[in-house]
Amino acid sequence: MKITIVDVAKACNVSVATVSRVINGNYPVKKETKEKVLKIIEELQYKPNTQARDLIKKQSSTIGVVVPSISNMFFTNVINGIENYFEKSQYSIFLCTTEHNKDKEISRINELICRNVAGIIVVDPGRDNVKSKYFEKIAESVPMVFVNRHSESSYISSVFNDQENGARIAINYLLSKNHKNIAFIRGDNSYSYDIKEKVYKEMMNDINNFKEEFIVNMGHGNSIQTVNKSMEEGIKLLSSNKNITGIFACNDLMAIGIMNACKKLNIKIPTDLSIVGYDNIELSEMVEPKLTTIDQNMFSLGENAAVLLNEKIENNNEYSKSIVLSNRLIKRET
């Protein structure tokens, strides 16, 4: 049987109230009594039960974090940012993954609420649950902040990047290197791809050089699939369009897929082809040549989300706020 406060009290010949007082240090306790209690606690290896404490104190010592997956370095960086902030606080983090599944997303959040979390950070909230106003309803009673997506709900705070500007920076960079035939690599079904495509179209139209066939969609997939699919598509694209000299890829994984395609096709980077990725995941620095990319500053995304959530909790969920982070170009070797 686990040791409880009653066991400690008995062993010390004091009441449980006294033991509680020395643990919490919120009421005066005679020095000798205190020492005795502390000694017994140590001897018995007593650990106060957080569940019981939270219950009676009507407080919570947990923050819920929901991410699509932890196999993606983008998300783990965000998590690191969140953890870093809450490190010094009273809160611990309860992490859940949804595998990009909307039903799992709901059941994870339910679970968090059952566990009485003080608030929830949702990284990349799913489209469907946003559309159905699911999050809005929840957010009325539990503090919630979105990462990587803006919310119109007045109950939800959010942190995200100015991806429109990021895309503009990327393409401008390619343009400044005198590339005119720039291809655009994206994936399925995501708001952030749509934004970037819009910018791409605009900018290509501005120089009167928009070509529908330069837009490639590699569909959906996890990390390694993305790289391989992008490589395949890249091989098709580049072998049938020899005039392409620049590539803007919506994320670094896609960009790396294109790099691999170039190796297969013996296209020299950056001599024959320039590539700009997006995200600046660690991987972008591991490959050779090192990838030029747009930094999303995932860590800071996480930190800011943590700050916002903390504010919301302290304000009793009364105010919401949005933070938009600007992106910057990381010039490397591609």
Place this chain on the structure above:
Amino acid sequence: MKITIVDVAKACNVSVATVSRVINGNYPVKKETKEKVLKIIEELQYKPNTQARDLIKKQSSTIGVVVPSISNMFFTNVINGIENYFEKSQYSIFLCTTEHNKDKEISRINELICRNVAGIIVVDPGRDNVKSKYFEKIAESVPMVFVNRHSESSYISSVFNDQENGARIAINYLLSKNHKNIAFIRGDNSYSYDIKEKVYKEMMNDINNFKEEFIVNMGHGNSIQTVNKSMEEGIKLLSSNKNITGIFACNDLMAIGIMNACKKLNIKIPTDLSIVGYDNIELSEMVEPKLTTIDQNMFSLGENAAVLLNEKIENNNEYSKSIVLSNRLIKRET
């Protein structure tokens, strides 16, 4: 104020016991009553408090998992394996990171115990805390399993790889390709590097070709640092020892560092130099050429750990067990 079972009971004009019964479905309730209760629960968006339930039921619905970091794909794969197993169970996973810090490791585990976890999986437990018997003491009262390290304690189950054999397979492969001058790349201060080095020495001595200078230690670092450091060291090594034609690296990050060194030095892989890594992290398949490596099957490491922990919990922590997974060679392009 959060709504409780009492609120539901009042709204239904029944006792809390009845509400509890419909929630748990463990005692008969009249159909109409049940429906009414269910309706009100839905209306009020009532969610039972897990903390209170666990408290009274003297059970736990949480498994603790301790990892050094989530920025390393090795660990996230192990976590995925663990999650996959517990997915279908009553348990949720509480994840903690230690940043390779032994004090944090202790405080994380304490926190888990305070949160009344049913058991703890420790991935890559720290040397110091193993040496000081810290884990052994804890494991007497809470079910514990190690991943990636064997424990002599009769209270701790463990899952790990047969790295000795893995190293042998890697080096044999290189030998079978007629490489005689094989270099060995390792990092600081880890049991698993030591094992592999021992095997390397033996096998090189067997062919009368052991050379101390072919052993390179790149020290300690996180993922991107490992790659870069290995590249630097690789450049030194390979430019001063042109006769080296094979490399066995203790992990894939190091192997990729060496690959990058080759690109800088214009050494062709695998024509001029063959490289075998270790782990088979996803990254090894993302680079070009794709890395030949030893698969550690991290996912399965996690799954097996989950099975062992579950067994321990069900057996009241009475038995311990070790599982050793065999490694296999993944032949790719290096």
Place this chain on the structure above:
DNA sequence: GTGAAAGCGCTAACAG
């Protein structure tokens, strides 16, 4: 300073 007792949200006898 310290103890007795109430109660956090919930479940499980027990009684009816």
Place this chain on the structure above:
DNA sequence: CTGTTAGCGCTTTCAC
């Protein structure tokens, strides 16, 4: 079938 009640481990009045 359903309500009453005790109590999980803890904190916090309220007395003394």
